[in-house]
Amino acid sequence: MILRIINPIETFPPCTFVATIGFFDGVHLGHRYLLQRLKDEAKALGKESMVISFDNHPKTILPTNYNPALLTSNSEKIQLLDDFGIDNCVLLQFDQHMANLTAYDFLKQVIVDKLGVHTLLIGYNHRFGKNREEGINEYIKYGQELGLKIIEGAPFDYNNEHISSSVIRKLIEKGDVEKAKLFLSYPYCLEGIVIAGNKIGRTIGFPTANLAICEKAKLIPGHGIYAVKVIVKGNLYWGMLNIGNRPTMDIDHKETIEVNILDFNEDIYDETISVLFLQKIRDEIKFKSIDELIAEIEKDKEFVIDLANKKFQK
Secondary structure (H helix, E strand, O other): OOOEEEOOOOOOOOOOEEEEEOOOOOOOHHHHHHHHHHHHHHHHHOOEEEEEEEOOOHHHOOOOOOOOOEOOOHHHHHHHHHHHOOOEEEEEOOOHHHHOOOHHHHHHHHHHOOOOEEEEEEOOOOOOOHHHOOOHHHHHHHHHHHOOEEEEOOOOEEOOEEOOHHHHHHHHHOOOHHHHHHHHOOOEEEEEEEEOOOOHHHHOOOOOEEEEEOOOOEOOOOOEEEEEEEEEOOEEEEEEEEEEOOHHHOOOOOOEEEEEEOOOOOOOOOOEEEEEEEEEEEOOOOOOOHHHHHHHHHHHHHHHHHHHHHHHHO
């Protein structure tokens, strides 16, 4: 079944869905553990599964002074939920009115009266409602009053490590995209439009596609050189990507994201391409000369080629 995107202004008959709620940024392994339970519960009850999420991060409204960069755009999140086999998704607008709702009012007005939820699966130790004051015991009590079954999901750890969106963000910020890939269950991705650069890469034998990232709220990995895969016009290529300010070139030191696509020589200006982060190769450093930089880039290229050959041999 293809995931159905529900308009939040729609109202549904009572006891229609088995649902869970959360922001689900990244739809990572911990989320998938909960979502599998959701699918199992829905199947056992003969009902459709529903993910209730938000089109903006709640922390952008709450008084936390914290506005996290995101692992996934709304469209990416919806695609991941679809790929996982969720039946329905609703993206609520989290605003000050919703932030002020008590847990009881949110369950009654939104979950039961509006969305017609029969069973609500809540992530382990997840809290909602004004000031996040109440927990699972109160939710179960309110559910009984409202005719809503409440289930708390079990905790999830991977090899005794806690997985959360914030943990994955920290990994990506420091460039550990390999471990982030493990926790996400897929490579972290940036989508960008190829824009004109200063064409320095061409002069040293490594032409690059300079990217303007499409989703401004997306998290940018830490500075460094990465082994990546690049999707161009539906085709997949290997590449090496630099995030940083190109200190050896002594130009404007503006942060750029540029990728050298191996075995590729096409004009792709204004094309939208996707970059999948596989592994960090090294930090970005200032070399004593352009020749030293070129020699290091040659090593970077060999690293990517070796990585590609290992992948092909598996």
